[in-house]
Amino acid sequence: MAEKSVYEHLKSEGVSRREFLKACGVLVGAMGMNKLPPVADSNLPPHLARGAKVIYQVAEALENKPRVPVIWLEFQDCAGCSEALTRSQSPTLVDLVLKQISIEYHETLTAAAGHQTEANKQAIMEQYRGQYLLVVEGSIPLGADGAYCTVGGRSAEDILREAADGAAAIIATGNCAAFGGLPMANPNPTDAKGVMDILTDKTVVNIPGCPAIPEATTGTIAHFLVFGTLPELDDLNRPKTFYGVTVHDRCLRRPFYEAGKFAKSFDDEGAKKGWCLYKLGCKGPTTYNACASIKWDGGTSFPIQSGHPCLGCSEPGFWDGGGFYQGQSAPLQRPAIGAVGAATAVGVVVGAGMAAANKAQKKG
Amino acid sequence: MDWNAFLAFTRGPLFYASLLIFIAGMVYRLVQVAMLGWDKDQSVARGSKAGGVVKSFLKGILILPFIPWIKGAFQKRPIMYIAGGLFHLGLFTVIFLGTPHMLVWKSLLGFGWPTLALPFVDWLAVAAIIGMLVLIVYRRTDAVLRLLSGPAEYLNWLFVFLPMISGYIMTHHLFFRYEVAYSLHMLSVDWMLIWIPFSRISHFMFYFFSRTIRGVEWGKRAVTP
Amino acid sequence: MQAETAINLFVKKTGGWVASQLEACTRCGLCATACHYYEATGKPEFAPVWKVELLRRAYEQRFTLVGKAKVAMGIEKPISDDDIKEWSVYDFHGCSMCNKCSFVCPMGIDIASLIGAVRAGITAAGEAPAGLVKKTEVQLATGSPNGATREDYAAWFARTSKEMGKELPVDKKGAHTLLLLTNLEIAGFPNNLVAIAKILDAAKIDWTLSLEARDAFNMGTIIGNGKAMKQLADKVYNTAVDLGVKRVLVSCCGHGYTTLRDKLPNVMGKPLPFEVQHIAELMGVLVRDGKIKLQEGYFANGHTYTFHDSCKIQRAGGIMDEPRLVLRQLAGDSFHEMLPNRKEAICCGGGGGLRAIPEAYDIRMAAFGLKVDQIKKAGADTVVTTCSNCRLQFKEGFEHYKLDTQVTGLAELMSQAIVE
Numbered sequence A: 001m002a003e004k005s006v007y008e009h010l011k012s013e014g015v016s017r018r019e020f021l022k023a024c025g026v027l028v029g030a031m032g033m034n035k036l037p038p039v040a041d042s043n044l045p046p047h048l049a050r051g052a053k054v055i056y057q058v059a060e061a062l063e064n065k066p067r068v069p070v071i072w073l074e075f076q077d078c079a080g081c082s083e084a085l086t087r088s089q090s091p092t093l094v095d096l097v098l099k100q101i102s103i104e105y106h107e108t109l110t111a112a113a114g115h116q117t118e119a120n121k122q123a124i125m126e127q128y129r130g131q132y133l134l135v136v137e138g139s140i141p142l143g144a145d146g147a148y149c150t151v152g153g154r155s156a157e158d159i160l161r162e163a164a165d166g167a168a169a170i171i172a173t174g175n176c177a178a179f180g181g182l183p184m185a186n187p188n189p190t191d192a193k194g195v196m197d198i199l200t201d202k203t204v205v206n207i208p209g210c211p212a213i214p215e216a217t218t219g220t221i222a223h224f225l226v227f228g229t230l231p232e233l234d235d236l237n238r239p240k241t242f243y244g245v246t247v248h249d250r251c252l253r254r255p256f257y258e259a260g261k262f263a264k265s266f267d268d269e270g271a272k273k274g275w276c277l278y279k280l281g282c283k284g285p286t287t288y289n290a291c292a293s294i295k296w297d298g299g300t301s302f303p304i305q306s307g308h309p310c311l312g313c314s315e316p317g318f319w320d321g322g323g324f325y326q327g328q329s330a331p332l333q334r335p336a337i338g339a340v341g342a343a344t345a346v347g348v349v350v351g352a353g354m355a356a357a358n359k360a361q362k363k364g
Numbered sequence B: 001m002d003w004n005a006f007l008a009f010t011r012g013p014l015f016y017a018s019l020l021i022f023i024a025g026m027v028y029r030l031v032q033v034a035m036l037g038w039d040k041d042q043s044v045a046r047g048s049k050a051g052g053v054v055k056s057f058l059k060g061i062l063i064l065p066f067i068p069w070i071k072g073a074f075q076k077r078p079i080m081y082i083a084g085g086l087f088h089l090g091l092f093t094v095i096f097l098g099t100p101h102m103l104v105w106k107s108l109l110g111f112g113w114p115t116l117a118l119p120f121v122d123w124l125a126v127a128a129i130i131g132m133l134v135l136i137v138y139r140r141t142d143a144v145l146r147l148l149s150g151p152a153e154y155l156n157w158l159f160v161f162l163p164m165i166s167g168y169i170m171t172h173h174l175f176f177r178y179e180v181a182y183s184l185h186m187l188s189v190d191w192m193l194i195w196i197p198f199s200r201i202s203h204f205m206f207y208f209f210s211r212t213i214r215g216v217e218w219g220k221r222a223v224t225p
Numbered sequence C: 001m002q003a004e005t006a007i008n009l010f011v012k013k014t015g016g017w018v019a020s021q022l023e024a025c026t027r028c029g030l031c032a033t034a035c036h037y038y039e040a041t042g043k044p045e046f047a048p049v050w051k052v053e054l055l056r057r058a059y060e061q062r063f064t065l066v067g068k069a070k071v072a073m074g075i076e077k078p079i080s081d082d083d084i085k086e087w088s089v090y091d092f093h094g095c096s097m098c099n100k101c102s103f104v105c106p107m108g109i110d111i112a113s114l115i116g117a118v119r120a121g122i123t124a125a126g127e128a129p130a131g132l133v134k135k136t137e138v139q140l141a142t143g144s145p146n147g148a149t150r151e152d153y154a155a156w157f158a159r160t161s162k163e164m165g166k167e168l169p170v171d172k173k174g175a176h177t178l179l180l181l182t183n184l185e186i187a188g189f190p191n192n193l194v195a196i197a198k199i200l201d202a203a204k205i206d207w208t209l210s211l212e213a214r215d216a217f218n219m220g221t222i223i224g225n226g227k228a229m230k231q232l233a234d235k236v237y238n239t240a241v242d243l244g245v246k247r248v249l250v251s252c253c254g255h256g257y258t259t260l261r262d263k264l265p266n267v268m269g270k271p272l273p274f275e276v277q278h279i280a281e282l283m284g285v286l287v288r289d290g291k292i293k294l295q296e297g298y299f300a301n302g303h304t305y306t307f308h309d310s311c312k313i314q315r316a317g318g319i320m321d322e323p324r325l326v327l328r329q330l331a332g333d334s335f336h337e338m339l340p341n342r343k344e345a346i347c348c349g350g351g352g353g354l355r356a357i358p359e360a361y362d363i364r365m366a367a368f369g370l371k372v373d374q375i376k377k378a379g380a381d382t383v384v385t386t387c388s389n390c391r392l393q394f395k396e397g398f399e400h401y402k403l404d405t406q407v408t409g410l411a412e413l414m415s416q417a418i419v420e
């Protein structure tokens, strides 16, 4: 069945041409592609031509390209990224990309269970070797020889390496898969790692977040489906479309930041007036993510809008990046009284020693 | 390079170490000087020494920075007063009344205070940066200042300038990604903390000695210090 | 070798008082604006802070980790014999110890005192200007830097007694006040004694002169030789104690006054059993308290007067209101202030022993140019001063600049206007 083109498959599912084009539009939006340069041969003025042209490009691709199978692995995760996807308020998009198009193996979503699924996965991996897309959710524990996370008696690392071997592209979704996430937080008892730290010889696209923004995940998958290539990445392997600017840069509370108006607690006057949450620990300034622009639940809101500071969940090590509610500029550790005392004592001893030696010089 | 990890390093362990070195170094400087021995002054005072000390500080804090033109020296070297004054004003505003910096103090001291609006702080940061640029040009061109300046003086300038300019770059998202600029800001701050105890930037501590001595010496003579 | 001697002295002089002030300097160079020698010559080496450079180097290199590191890395050189010779010019030819610079320093550093320490080191190393060394030797031998002896003073006292028609008290035990004169008066304006005697008598003060403690001048202070300073000051101390006086009154000498008042108690290690006062202060106090009545406007006679604040008596002595009180009564509206004045006044250029250094003549006169300027702006034809050294500098300076401006002493003016 996977030989059918995407459009053919959709047609057989009863999707009309009109609905198909609409879906293509959604995809274009999700991929952030309306920024492509205007196309010269269009008769329309450039500002109108832009989006339309791209939709047809996408439609054309989907009409001709075969469906790409997706294998979705979960390791030390909470399934939150999958949850976020399935409960996303952009059902067309998620349906389109995940359910309709090509998902072949997903522990949480697949109806089948047990050895049957595993066998199915093996078959798909055989059949589509070098063509399938691998999505990973959750971190991989290396401690205790991988005993902390096994599926069907095999360690996460093992499964990952096997699946990665025949994958055309690898996407790590969520902070756990991308950078190790919560399982890796100090003291990292399972010696958890992100995908990219294990598959050091492969390009892994990171869609970090806790959870990852569904539109970012699907948009990236869509990009691969449509163009067969990966989107442009930043130096942490995140698609620039979604991770190109900080939350702070697009934040709706930014004017209050500029004006120096800060909420000082979660229930003070400033909080009620929607002032900036910097003093409550907002990590927006160093957090590259699309929360402030795409938002959540179909653009309804995002944490900062609803009154909670950004935790920096799309950045490596955000669990250990200082207190969530401590201002971003505050040093990560406050020196212990003992350490300050010791430093002072060193100063006193050296200073007094020098002074004594110098006084002796004065006598001599 | 993972700049966020580097940032965590410069905000975390490196800052911690720099702060301890700063504390140890400043205490060393203080103790080394304070324990060199002080002679008791046996001469008879014409005026109040305590009053002299108060006046000495009032003059140092209120007159020299705010109404310097009442001093003859101002007319002869206005650049030093204006650029130097702007620099210090900007510096103090930025590091005490800028929100990010207040939060540093808050996390170290355990209490915070209200801060100023960013544009205001920003303008003073610009003033401080321009002040510093003027001062370095002045130091290179004026005969007296050239004579007085060795490598140490130029390095002092540089190591204070780096945090200023990197802070400004960071605030305005210029040239670098935010966390890169932030890392550079922190790196330069950390280095400055280590450098201060071994340089003349520590004049802010000895200022209290020299102004007190001045107050005592001239209060004793019943002359406004 | 010379350098070693100087450095050892610097080290000895460096306690917390010196060290903390050396540490406070930011090398801003503002003090240069204060110094009349820098202004007059434009040479950066005459910036006050540069005159302290040797002391700073000695302190850092001998006392601090950074200083030692700087020497080890070759960034800074240890003090050499040549340095001592070089700084002898800066600190002796180019500084009158007037301390104006410390009023300009934003850190409030007492720069002149630090320069004093440098001078001491240079002197110990044998590089003090020959003129000063000579005068010190002469004063230690004869009691006065110009060689005036006990006999010379006795003759002066006798002459003055004859002139006044009454015997001046000399070495009178139990007197309340011992009047201390200077050799400059014998040589330059002996009439000052008459004037002061009149004032003291009019105020009914029980006073005396002495042939033991004759000269307030102290070459030890000027050249920075602690031993000589103590030896000379001791003579005054012992005499005052022997005579049992309650007060030593300095007739005009500036540094002599501050030496006795501020330095001597610290050399002795205890407060003095008598008060030290300058005549400039006493005159004002007598007038203010009504002990002496003056004929108001006695000198409002077509002349215009201005008052020169001398560095030791006014700036460092704090006696700024008293002489003005007297002068205002005497001259009224014909008394004009120079600008800047009082503690910010510009030095006459002749203090700190400069008048005894022939090589410094040019720079001394160049600096006096600033004073000439001030006097012209004030529109005065007569300068009144309370310091003998300033007075001679003015005299010389006016001759040098070919001006017919006059200089006189406040006591001489006042003594003429006393209402019996």
Ligand code: HEM
Residues within 6 Å of the ligand: A285, A328, A329, A330, A331, B015, B094, B095, B098, B100, B101, B104, B118, B121, B122, B123, B125, B126, B160, B163, B164, B165, B166, B167, B168, B169, B170, B171, B172, B185, B189
């Ligand atoms: C632990 C020490 C410090 C931390 C954590 C810190 C952090 C920061 C942060 C977070 C900002 C704001 C950037 C923004 O608004 O996006 C900033 C700005 C700035 N910082 Fe610092 N800083 C520290 C010390 C210093 C020091 C010592 C100086 C000066 C010598 C300095 C100079 C500046 C300046 C000039 C700005 C720009 C202000 C403006 O243009 O509004 N900082 N710093």
Ligand code: SF4
Residues within 6 Å of the ligand: A247, A248, A249, A251, A252, A253, A254, A255, A257, A276, A277, A278, A282, A283, A284, A285, A304, A309, A310
């Ligand atoms: S709430 Fe956070 S992201 Fe928004 S402006 Fe304030 S600091 Fe920036």
Ligand code: SF4
Residues within 6 Å of the ligand: C034, C035, C036, C037, C047, C048, C051, C094, C095, C096, C097, C098, C099, C100, C101, C102, C111, C112, C115, C347
């Ligand atoms: S004490 Fe007077 S003469 Fe000496 S350096 Fe200072 S201003 Fe110049």
Ligand code: SF4
Residues within 6 Å of the ligand: C024, C025, C026, C027, C028, C029, C030, C031, C032, C048, C049, C104, C105, C106, C107, C108, C109, C111
């Ligand atoms: S004015 Fe004061 S701080 Fe500035 S160079 Fe002179 S002595 Fe140093």
